[in-house]
Amino acid sequence: MDLEVSAALTIPAAELGWRFSRSSGPGGQHVNTSDSRVELTWNVVASAVLSDDQRLMLVTRLDSRLIAGSITVTASERRSQLRNREIALAKLAGLVAGGLAPEAARRRATKPTRGSNRRRLAAKEQRSATKRQRQRPSAE
Numbered sequence: 735m736d737l738e739v740s741a742a743l744t745i746p747a748a749e750l751g752w753r754f755s756r757s758s759g760p761g762g763q764h765v766n767t768s769d770s771r772v773e774l775t776w777n778v779v780a781s782a783v784l785s786d787d788q789r790l791m792l793v794t795r796l797d798s799r800l801i802a803g804s805i806t807v808t809a810s811e812r813r814s815q816l817r818n819r820e821i822a823l824a825k826l827a828g829l830v831a832g833g834l835a836p837e838a839a840r841r842r843a844t845k846p847t848r849g850s851n852r853r854r855l856a857a858k859e860q861r862s863a864t865k866r867q868r869q870r871p872s873a874e
Contacts, residue, residue: 751775779803
């Protein structure tokens with residue numbers, strides 16, 4: 735089953751590698767015999783569906799997640815292998831879509847307005863007066 739990351743990018747099933755193992759945690763006797771934990775691997779560097787720009791962007795942005803050019807996602811949240819496969823596909827699609835998303839516009843630094851500065855100072859003065867009233871009167 736191909737993985738559709740976006741309308742422009744679909745990862746073919748031939749490029750996805752699956753591994754299954756026994757999941758940890760509770761589940762009774764059945765969990766000891768079923769391989770419900772899923773590991774999904776996709777080689778970013780060797781992928782044929784990516785352009786050179788996309789590959790460079792993914793390699794730089796997902797650098798901490800890559801091992802030998804491949805990205806691995808695991809899922810063991812559910813007891814069903816089928817559900818864990820769906821979760822792993824969704825995780826991988828989210829990672830790749832996030833890695834290919836355009837960078838957000840940089841925030842332009844601005845000065846506080848005169849009114850906001852005045853309101854801030856008035857609030858500070860009010861807090862100061864409140865705390866002054868809480869103090870014990872001096873014995874003068």
